[in-house]
Amino acid sequence: MSAPVNLAGVDLNLLLAFEALLKHGSVTHAGAAIGLSQPSMSHALKRLRHLLDDELFCRDGSGMQPTPRAQELAPNIIEGLALLRAAVNQKIEFVPTESDRRFILGMSDVAAFGVLPLLMPALRRLAPKMDLIVVDLAAAEATEQLRLGKIDLALNAFVEIPAELQSRTLFTIPMTCVVDRRNPRLKDGALSLEAFKELPHVQVAGARSGLVTDYEVQAIGIRRRVALQVPHSLAVPAAVLGTDLIGILDSLTASAFQDWPDLCFVPPPIPMAPVGALALWHSRNQYDSGHKWLRELIFELQMCKSEEPGRSRHQLQPFPLTR
Template identity: 40%
Template sequence: MELHNVDLNLLVVFDHLLRLRTVSGAAKALGLSQPAVSNALARLRRIFDDDLFVRSAKGMLPTPLAQELAEPVSYALEALQNALNRKVSFDPRHSDRDFRLAMTDIGEIHFIPRLMGTLRELAPGVSVATVRNTAVNLAEEMSQGKVDLAVGHLPELTSEFFQRRLFRQRYVCMFRPGHALDKRTIRLRDFLEADHVVVTAAGTGHARADEILARQGVQRRIRLRVPHFAALADIVASTDLIATVTHKFAERSAKYFGLRYVKHPVDLPEIQINLFWHSRYHRDPANQWLRTQVFDLFSE
């Protein structure tokens, strides 16, 4: 016998007959008519090829097979009822959940310090791991719950995902204090004549900015290419290289490295930074809690 061949409602009737021992009592408890309960019992008898209950002066008595089925059926129905009634919740103060967030290294620079400060206060047992959104099959990893949230400019995450805008930002030109371009505005000619450092971050908003520059025929004199942003501020601070970076990264670099930045001489479009999560986890309490923290901290 296969489970998919058995109507779950029949097992509910069986359980009530077992406890109440009368068709009328089971019908009243279930809100059914007596003929409906009798019909259910007839179906059960055909399925199990057994009478299951026989009439007596003391009501409907279970057969040996019915007695054998009694405990597992009752246990299974109780477990299912508890599962249906269970309200899933997330208690950040007592959770030891390990969240995984997908972002670029420039995202780590902007988001992680403040986020970890908030988690230390609100969820001291929670830990975080970051993954590169270009290093995994992000859509698949998020659909399977292996990555909880993604942050960035990710137009490839479409129909299966929810998203909320965090902020928009523009591109600027960044350099060290005292650089020949250290003035209020810079001309395109001076920009092209300068030496550049470029971060080759494929699949990111920054890479798309580089593509736009190339399409517009802006041929920079690139002296250095690096695969990430981690050392970029140090490099710019100690050389005559200039960099095209996002405004928020330039602000942080100015604060911690004393760098300067001005409006970019090329009209580059702003990029939108969004928070993404998969539709499977839209109502998951832990996912809801984390994305609320991210949105409250970083949305503009």
């Protein structure tokens, strides 16, 4: 068993370097984020390795990856630094119009399609100096990235929510089927169960979209033929055009294609649960004033659109564009 680390030898800047390496995966980028040169950052990593008796970060083709020991240390170090920042900055008022903070959001394509058209006009009016980075993450990846502090907020369909994460429902959306309007199996604007079974399908591959249709189809004993896999939902309508393919979409994504004259959207002939989108964030950010402001804005805009439009202080106004 190794001896306890002497806290008198722990420079706070070393912990900031550790946090930055976790977030950026690059010595150069991490150093730039905390104001250290590349040699200074390398020296800090060397001191950390000696102090904690572990490599902590190993280089591979995609950058500096945390070792199991670093992953074990990460949640407590990140949370400790967050608490320290909150204590030091607790009297500093968050002013959206002046904030130049940058937030990293992990989103499925469905969540991005539902949230960004509402959020960005409001953000450009209310916090024009604030920047967002949106990354494409599957639900399981997003929870891990939240735990490591690499993203600030995750918007996706989550089945399991770790205890250290906070959550809130964004929206639920019914599912729809999309086929070419000239599909011979389309009868009176509807698809029979037999047609659903026999037609070749377009499948949204992977877990990034948040769609769980395969599980539901298999649960009732249907084995469908997947003639095409696509990486995201937005590819489905175009793939169906001019073919006998059938696709399954959330109705939010489908609404963007309602004006395509050769597409037909029909209810699924099997029970299919609506797709849901949750917002997840780490407990360490629960009382961060800027983080709270951003997520409350997202929640308010969703509520304004779908449930209680009269309650929003930020009506769905367009960003004032001028020529």
